[in-house]
Amino acid sequence: MYLARLLRRKEILRVKIPTGETSHRSVTKMTVREALNMALDEELARDERVFILGEEVAEFDGAYKITRGLWKKYGDKRLIDTPISEAGFCGIAIGAALAGLRPICEFMTFNFSMQAFDRIINSAAKNFYMSGGRYSVPVLFRGPNGNCKGLAAQHSQCFAAWYMSTPGLKVMSPATCEDYRGCLKSAVRDPDPVIMLESEMLYNIEFPVSDQAMDKDYQIPIGKAKVEKPGKHITLVTHGQAYIYTLQAAELLAGQGIEAEVINLRSLRPLDWDTIFKSISKTHRLMTVELGWPRCGVGAEIIATVMENPVFFQLDAPAVRCAGVDVPMPYSEKMEYECTPKDHHIADYAKRICGTKF
Incomplete structure (x- = not known):
């Protein structure tokens, strides 16, 4: 498995990360794990109301070492190890937010957030509305989402659609190091509850980070997507881990004369409809990619909303979903590999939409 080999060898992705607007600036390379750790450190230092709680986040440095060194630096009041009780510590985080603090609640995996689903949906998401705008809940829920490698059906679900369907929540799904830094900082400082869906498979992957993104106050506006690769033949809309395979697919398509425009959503609720609609008006073809x-x-x-808007008449071919297979995730790694779209699957779908004429 290509991505798994990358993780083991700690290499930068073979995909050429578009430099675009940062090409004239110097860049630093770091892993997503390092980007998250640095951003958390900066937010803890910036605002004494910010604290982190969750399983093994303090003395153990985090299950994925995202919080490495932070407990030693900030102490027991700022990093709190909790019992294995998601419903309990999620409720504590919401209560702390209502009391004026800025909690960052880490789930060891978003599969475990199901134990706290009532707290997130009925308390965090609805409190501002049900209190008539008097009590906001500024809490960030973060942790790995979706499949990793050989974790089977109960630990490999993607919760993007689950949470983005809930009014009152903001949902982010970053892909690159710059995404992780900017999304986390915006989420911590936002007055509303934010879900940040991460990828365990990306934690060890390196990306270039511009000087601009290294600024301590760098933020990515919630609700703003990014055109990662411009193109004119088809729009590929993606988020999170799927972004990697989508860029790889765009590279394959370019070798066959198809210029794909890749949109990295970054924010799922709210969605950046302006960027999506503008791209469709240019390429006249749309495919969404998710795991x-x-x-x-x-x-x-996304496709339903496109159908309901005038931009639908800009399409020269039916819009298509490229997504995971509609089955519980198998335990076998070989079967798991075939259950989510990879670069060749995405490229094949795109070629069928584009046909032979542009």
Whole structure:
């Protein structure tokens, strides 16, 4: 498995990360793990109301070492190890936010957030509305989302569509180091509850980071997508881990004369409809790419909204979803590999949409 080999060898992706607007600036390379750790450190230092709680986040340095060194630096009041009780420590985080603090609640995996689903949906998401705008809940829920490698059905679900369907929540799904830094900082400083869906498979991957993104106050506005690769033949809309395979697919397509425009959503609720609609008006073809299930998924929402808007008449071919297979994730790594779209799957779908004429 190509991505797994990258993780083991700690190499930079073979995909050429577009330099675009940062090409004239110097860049630093770091892993997503390092980008998250640095951003958390900066936010803890910036605002004494910020604290982190979750399983093994303090003395153990985090299950994925995202919080490495922070407990030693900030102490017991700023990094709190909790019992294995998601419903409990999620409720504590919401209560702390209502009391004026800025908690960062880490789930060891978003699969475990199901134990705290009532707290997130019925308390965090609805409190501002039900209090008539008097009590906001500035809490960030973060942790790995989706499949990793050989974790089987109960630990490999993508919760993007689950949470983005809930009014009152903001949902982010970063891909690059700059995304992780900018999204986390915006989420911590936002007055509303934010879900940040991360990828365990990306934690050890290196990306270039511009000087601009290294600024301590660098933020990515919630609700703003980014055109990572311009193109004119088809629009590929993606998020999170799927972004990697989508860029690889765009590289394959370029070798066959198809210029794909790749949009990295970064924010799932709210969605950046302006960027999506503008791209469709240029390419006249649309495909969404995600690793989650196709039914009622992120792509299903995007395509339905496109159908309901005048931009629909800009399409020269039916819009298509490229998503994970509609089955529980197998335990076998070989079967798991075939259950989510990879670069060749995405490229094949795109070629069928584009046909032979442009």
